[in-house]
Amino acid sequence: MSKILKCHSTEIASLALAAVLSLVAPQLVAQPAQRFVGTITAVSGDTLTVKTDAGDVRQVKISAAAVLKRIEPGQKDLSAAVTIQASDLATGDRVLVKLDPEATDSTPEAAQIITIKRTDVALKEQKEREDWQLRGVGGLVKSVNAATGTIVLTSGAGPTAKTVTVHVRKTTVLKRYAPASVRFDLAQAAPIEAIHAGDQLRARGAKNAAGTEIDAEEVVSGSFRNIAGMITSLDAAASTIIVKDLATKKPVTVHITPDAQMHQLPEAMARIIAARLKGTTPGAAAGATSAGAAARTGTENGHWTGQSGGSRAWPGQSGGGRAWSGQSHAQGGDEMRQILNRAPAIQFAELKKGEAVMLVSTEGTADVTAITLLSGVEPLLEAAAASQNLLSSWSMGSGGAEESAAQ
Numbered sequence: 001m002s003k004i005l006k007c008h009s010t011e012i013a014s015l016a017l018a019a020v021l022s023l024v025a026p027q028l029v030a031q032p033a034q035r036f037v038g039t040i041t042a043v044s045g046d047t048l049t050v051k052t053d054a055g056d057v058r059q060v061k062i063s064a065a066a067v068l069k070r071i072e073p074g075q076k077d078l079s080a081a082v083t084i085q086a087s088d089l090a091t092g093d094r095v096l097v098k099l100d101p102e103a104t105d106s107t108p109e110a111a112q113i114i115t116i117k118r119t120d121v122a123l124k125e126q127k128e129r130e131d132w133q134l135r136g137v138g139g140l141v142k143s144v145n146a147a148t149g150t151i152v153l154t155s156g157a158g159p160t161a162k163t164v165t166v167h168v169r170k171t172t173v174l175k176r177y178a179p180a181s182v183r184f185d186l187a188q189a190a191p192i193e194a195i196h197a198g199d200q201l202r203a204r205g206a207k208n209a210a211g212t213e214i215d216a217e218e219v220v221s222g223s224f225r226n227i228a229g230m231i232t233s234l235d236a237a238a239s240t241i242i243v244k245d246l247a248t249k250k251p252v253t254v255h256i257t258p259d260a261q262m263h264q265l266p267e268a269m270a271r272i273i274a275a276r277l278k279g280t281t282p283g284a285a286a287g288a289t290s291a292g293a294a295a296r297t298g299t300e301n302g303h304w305t306g307q308s309g310g311s312r313a314w315p316g317q318s319g320g321g322r323a324w325s326g327q328s329h330a331q332g333g334d335e336m337r338q339i340l341n342r343a344p345a346i347q348f349a350e351l352k353k354g355e356a357v358m359l360v361s362t363e364g365t366a367d368v369t370a371i372t373l374l375s376g377v378e379p380l381l382e383a384a385a386a387s388q389n390l391l392s393s394w395s396m397g398s399g400g401a402e403e404s405a406a407q
Contacts, residue, residue, distance in 0.1 A: 035098045040091050060097055062086045063109045070115050073124040092118035137164050137214050138202040146192045166203045167215050168192050177222030195221045228358045255369045256348050263343035265376035274379040
């Protein structure tokens, strides 16, 4: 979710600023031009350049009499706001600016500025990601019982597949992706009745020890399409590829937006995953049966080491050690999400005609938008049945952008 969820920080700050708006400037309801919300793009002396949420760019001067306050992400009033100085404002900070109606200078002057620091938003997001990783589950919806508030998911793939029961309470926050949207900040509140079998879903809350039951505090769901097939053509100018879907045998135009998550599995890693999905021996499938083979493929005892003979290395490693040894504290779908997130990210220019890809997209028959795309998947397609839902929970990310942090 996440380049899918990369706008989540703006959403957090916008909601907090909106919550305090009626408290700090109730008299401006009839004069909307006297205040605006946006992001600081430049600071020059006592003048700020702000790109507003409406899309325009405005400059505002900070007068000596201006009141500057800092609030925390999620804070809904000014009771705990901290007074700051103009020098504390920085590029990337979110601001609510109340203009001085009596100022006569050619550049508008601010009477009050309420800010949420970019660093505070980043810290809040990090905490949310960690919480989703610790207390989150995800998968494909198998069944929904709105009367009892019970949703059954299938999580993981192949031998790692398991069933998870999600319990929805009156206090559970339910959100659903907008049609043809891959952006979490556009997800809207929706009742449990909007969730259907086949949907993808992520939930966060208290899990039982086995991870098979969860009392959900937050749920985000959506209807998406899984596609596996061969790239038959690419259009760099339009940022589209055409994939021949192996299931339907029909071509599908796939739009690749900046929000799409795209990764490439090294061959050795793809063979390990395929072997695990088929329930065979990973080491044998990877072909790493000697020290020389390990050096060439980046495997050791059937596990990916992050070293691949000069080719793209596994991200996130430190001190030359292995980034992922094939062992993880996470299980099933959670483990697979971590593996896929650590696969090297790629750009559109790295995709090739004739290459096999697996992707999750928005709904559509002949024209879709990619949410996640994985290349280097030829070995996985040999285990097509087991890998059918491999990307399902990975594409959902989390309500708090947990997945993008792993990259």
